[in-house]
Amino acid sequence: MEQRIMELKKLETMPVEEKERYYNQQLQHVIQYAYQNAPPVKEKLDSAGIAPAQIRTIKDLEMIPVTKKEEIVDLQKKYPPFGGYVTKPMEELQWVHISPGPIYTPIINLEAIIEGAASALGDIGFGKGDIVINTTGYHLVVAGLGLDLALRIMGATVIPSGPGNTELQIEIMRHMKVTGFGGFVRFLLTIMEKAEELGYDFRRDFALRHAVVLGEIGVDFPSIRKRIEEKYGVNLMQLYGTADLGLVALECGQKSGMHLVEGLVAEFVDPLTGKRAQPGEPGELVATILHETYPLIRLATGDLVRWTDEPCPCGRTSPRLMEILGRVGEVTKVKGMFLWIREVEQVVAKFPQISKSQVVLSHDSRGRDVLTLRLELVEESIGTEKLSQDFGAAFQGICRLRLDKVEFVTKGAFPEGYQKLVDERGIRKWE
Ligand SMILES: [Zn+2]
Numbered sequence: 001m002e003q004r005i006m007e008l009k010k011l012e013t014m015p016v017e018e019k020e021r022y023y024n025q026q027l028q029h030v031i032q033y034a035y036q037n038a039p040p041v042k043e044k045l046d047s048a049g050i051a052p053a054q055i056r057t058i059k060d061l062e063m064i065p066v067t068k069k070e071e072i073v074d075l076q077k078k079y080p081p082f083g084g085y086v087t088k089p090m091e092e093l094q095w096v097h098i099s100p101g102p103i104y105t106p107i108i109n110l111e112a113i114i115e116g117a118a119s120a121l122g123d124i125g126f127g128k129g130d131i132v133i134n135t136t137g138y139h140l141v142v143a144g145l146g147l148d149l150a151l152r153i154m155g156a157t158v159i160p161s162g163p164g165n166t167e168l169q170i171e172i173m174r175h176m177k178v179t180g181f182g183g184f185v186r187f188l189l190t191i192m193e194k195a196e197e198l199g200y201d202f203r204r205d206f207a208l209r210h211a212v213v214l215g216e217i218g219v220d221f222p223s224i225r226k227r228i229e230e231k232y233g234v235n236l237m238q239l240y241g242t243a244d245l246g247l248v249a250l251e252c253g254q255k256s257g258m259h260l261v262e263g264l265v266a267e268f269v270d271p272l273t274g275k276r277a278q279p280g281e282p283g284e285l286v287a288t289i290l291h292e293t294y295p296l297i298r299l300a301t302g303d304l305v306r307w308t309d310e311p312c313p314c315g316r317t318s319p320r321l322m323e324i325l326g327r328v329g330e331v332t333k334v335k336g337m338f339l340w341i342r343e344v345e346q347v348v349a350k351f352p353q354i355s356k357s358q359v360v361l362s363h364d365s366r367g368r369d370v371l372t373l374r375l376e377l378v379e380e381s382i383g384t385e386k387l388s389q390d391f392g393a394a395f396q397g398i399c400r401l402r403l404d405k406v407e408f409v410t411k412g413a414f415p416e417g418y419q420k421l422v423d424e425r426g427i428r429k430w431e
Contacts, residue, residue, distance in 0.1 A: 008115045008119060012259075012316045014317060015317065023058060027055065027265065032053075033295065034052075040075050048064060061297075069101075069302060072299075088292070095107040107142050110146060113247045117146065117147070118151075118153040120252055121150055126151060128155035132158050132179070134162075135163050135169060137162060141243065142247075143241060147212065147239075148182075151182065159176060169191055170200075173191070178207060179208060179210070180210050180211065181234070182213075183213065184213065185214065185225070185228070188213060208234050209233070213236055213237070213239070215324065225238075242303065248261060248266075248285070248287070248321075257308060259318045263289070266285055268281075269283050269284045269300070279309050282304050282325050284304055284328050285303050285305050286298050303326075303328070306322045325338065326340060330421070334371050337401055341420050341421055344399060345357070348375075353382045354387075355411075357373060357374065358419065361421075362424040372405040373406050374407045374413075376413055
């Protein structure tokens with residue numbers, strides 16, 4: 001295993017140009033192979049009029065239309081169980097996990113991922129002598145199992161406690177003198193606060209010193225991190241994964257963004273233009289798995305991220321995800337600022353007179369952004385003039401953007417499952 005970690009380290013720290021050549025070569029092979037053996041890849045290329053030989057570099061991937069999650073659901077009906085992406089006999093698959101849909105996903109590069117995770121865990125000091133409580137789920141999803149194996153590679157002792165049961169987790173942590181935690185960051189904070197409620201002094205009564213955590217969309221990670229690290233003295237390392245891909249990125253000891261794992265080619269696509277997003281700009285993560293067994297080409301994850309390709313002092317040369325901004329369709333850029341639908345909903349929640357809302361983005365005659373909010377009232381007889389002013393002020397307070405228009409729609413105008421964000425600015429709509 002030491003040897004494997006050394007090999008992986010070499011790839012992780014390979015100079016950017018050399019790594020690009022390495023992945024370009026792999027890509028050419030995987031595309032050819034997938035075209036011959038994975039029907040959905042052939043269909044995708046054929047429908048776009050692209051021959052596999054045209055895809056020579058990572059940059060050329062842009063020519064192939066992305067594949068959305070909904071397409072995978074349909075493909076799995078057409079070519080059960082894996083949508084035609086698995087090119088080898090079932091016996092070659094190590095694990096299959098299941099995400100809502102249901103979508104069946106084989107995990108084929110788990111070893112490389114585990115080794116990557118293990119080497120990063122070492123960066124923050126996980127190792128032999130650690131007793132780690134792993135509160136990530138072990139069934140159906142890959143997180144619990146993957147993290148367990150990575151911790152084992154580092155020599156830690158793992159308690160596979162799984163999610164939930166806060167008080168039991170607290171008891172285990174105390175009795176077993178647990179030094180490490182794996183799981184969602186919010187759950188870690190819940191445990192710490194519950195322990196205090198029960199009368200413990202967390203720093204004195206617990207041996208916890210580090211944690212490998214998953215953030216969640218909608219959680220203000222930097223502020224939770226600050227609290228956990230400063231108040232409770234527990235060092236955090238953040239991971240990011242998706243149901244379809246497993247582990248995608250992880251922090252190194254620099255705690256400055258999450259490095260993409262090797263073997264996964266990531267593109268960042270501006271959802272407004274469909275073109276590559278520049279570093280620092282939001283982009284949807286589009287992933288390609290360079291693996292013969294499961295050549296998933298250009299999966300659009302729906303996650304909007306901010307990324308950088310600046311060199312990292314740790315020596316790893318893969319790009320870093322600086323921030324997971326939200327789901328495409330739930331965050332957008334207006335007048336140069338981000339607007340989150342969840343923030344709009346916070347504003348709406350302050351007004352019991354309002355039942356539903358919809359953000360509409362358009363351009364004025366000079367091409368400037370116009371931000372309109374459509375509101376549905378609980379009772380149509382409610383006076384709208386003052387409400388409109390109060391709403392505008394509350395909106396500016398929370399969303400830090402000035403509303404151009406507030407429109408009131410008739411009751412029932414928004415059906416079940418309506419779009420909360422309508423972008424009429426042209427180019428390409430956010431979905
Ligand atoms: Zn780094």
